[in-house]
Amino acid sequence: MKRLPNEVKHRILILGASGFLGHAIYKELCPYFNTFGTYNTENPQFDKNQHFFQYNIEEDDVYEILDIVKPSIIISALRGDFSAQFVAHKHVAEYINNHKTKFIFLSSANVFDAYSKYPSYEEDKTLSNSIYGHFKIKIENMLLRLPKKKVAILRLPMVFGPYCPRLKEIAQLISDKEPVEIFPNLIMNVTTHTKVTQQIHYIINRNKSGVFHLGSIDLVHHDEFIRDIIKISGLKKAIYKRVYTTNDDRYLAVLPKYNMLPKNLQLLSQEILTELEI
Numbered sequence: 474m475k476r477l478p479n480e481v482k483h484r485i486l487i488l489g490a491s492g493f494l495g496h497a498i499y500k501e502l503c504p505y506f507n508t509f510g511t512y513n514t515e516n517p518q519f520d521k522n523q524h525f526f527q528y529n530i531e532e533d534d535v536y537e538i539l540d541i542v543k544p545s546i547i548i549s550a551l552r553g554d555f556s557a558q559f560v561a562h563k564h565v566a567e568y569i570n571n572h573k574t575k576f577i578f579l580s581s582a583n584v585f586d587a588y589s590k591y592p593s594y595e596e597d598k599t600l601s602n603s604i605y606g607h608f609k610i611k612i613e614n615m616l617l618r619l620p621k622k623k624v625a626i627l628r629l630p631m632v633f634g635p636y637c638p639r640l641k642e643i644a645q646l647i648s649d650k651e652p653v654e655i656f657p658n659l660i661m662n663v664t665t666h667t668k669v670t671q672q673i674h675y676i677i678n679r680n681k682s683g684v685f686h687l688g689s690i691d692l693v694h695h696d697e698f699i700r701d702i703i704k705i706s707g708l709k710k711a712i713y714k715r716v717y718t719t720n721d722d723r724y725l726a727v728l729p730k731y732n733m734l735p736k737n738l739q740l741l742s743q744e745i746l747t748e749l750e751i
């Protein structure tokens with residue numbers, strides 16, 4: 474994606490740049506911006522890269538990295554202990570408040586997992602039954618108190634890609650001859666890491682802010698989609714375990730209505746299957 478002529482050369486810090494999404498975002502932005510990242514697990518590839526900082530949310534102070542990098546944009550793609558993550562995000566929020574810096578936070582469709590009857594849109598009230606969803610809501614609410622122009626909250630459904638943790642886990646279950654759980658009542662939307670990274674690039678280039686729902690514009694049944702993914706990824710036959718959490722269909726889908734991205738940045742679930750096909 475080309476930079477716009479009047480665009481500032483941002484200094485971007487990606488927290489969790491060694492992870493599935495963080496690394497894909499790093500690779501997308503690196504050729505265009507001065508991009509830095511954090512990693513937690515020891516890794517020689519990152520150890521010798523001066524744009525990478527080893528950072529453990531439970532032991533290190535994110536301020537030290539912020540002081541060195543002086544980012545104009547911070548992207549959070551972290552996982553890890555929820556209370557340590559909350560403290561880290563609180564420090565980032567304080568930094569954002571006091572500097573000319575913008576924050577892009579990767580949130581999740583799970584902020585709506587207590588609602589089941591409909592898909593969710595950007596301005597719907599969040600409500601969760603899960604610890605993960607509660608945690609994401611708590612961070613979202615903290616960020617929503619910052620100046621509006623300084624924050625982009627990206628709610629993602631399940632993200633797929635050839636090396637995504639979810640597919641690796643499925644491959645492991647198949648190789649161990651363990652069952653793969655599928656949820657026939659779950660209707661969701663989905664996305665890929667390539668689309669998410671392009672969408673983030675666009676949000677940065679156009680200096681967009683607010684809440685974005687970055688999932689496919691169509692919906693899929695969890696069981697059918699997982700079966701399709703396994704088939705087209707060239708994995709061996711799986712043993713399936715059907716899990717019914719409710720009697721009725723249940724939605725876990727984040728659809729866009731107010732903060733729409735251009736057509737070329739929207740996607741259909743079929744594109745994910747095409748991307749993963751080998």
Ligand SMILES: NC(=O)c1ccc[n+]([C@@H]2O[C@H](COP(=O)([O-])OP(=O)(O)OC[C@H]3O[C@@H](n4cnc5c(N)ncnc54)[C@H](OP(=O)(O)O)[C@@H]3O)[C@@H](O)[C@H]2O)c1
Nearest residue numbers: 489491492493494513514529530550551552553579629632
């Ligand atoms: N993947 C999805 O389907 C999906 C869907 C919705 C939302 N999200 C959100 O997107 C974000 C990224 O997800 P992901 O799937 O890319 O996760 P991931 O592959 O597990 O990457 C997590 C990142 O966090 C780092 N990390 C883990 N524990 C840490 C700790 N104690 N201290 C510091 N860093 C630590 C990891 O570093 P090391 O690898 O170096 O240890 C890695 O860089 C998460 O916030 C997630 O909630 C993901």
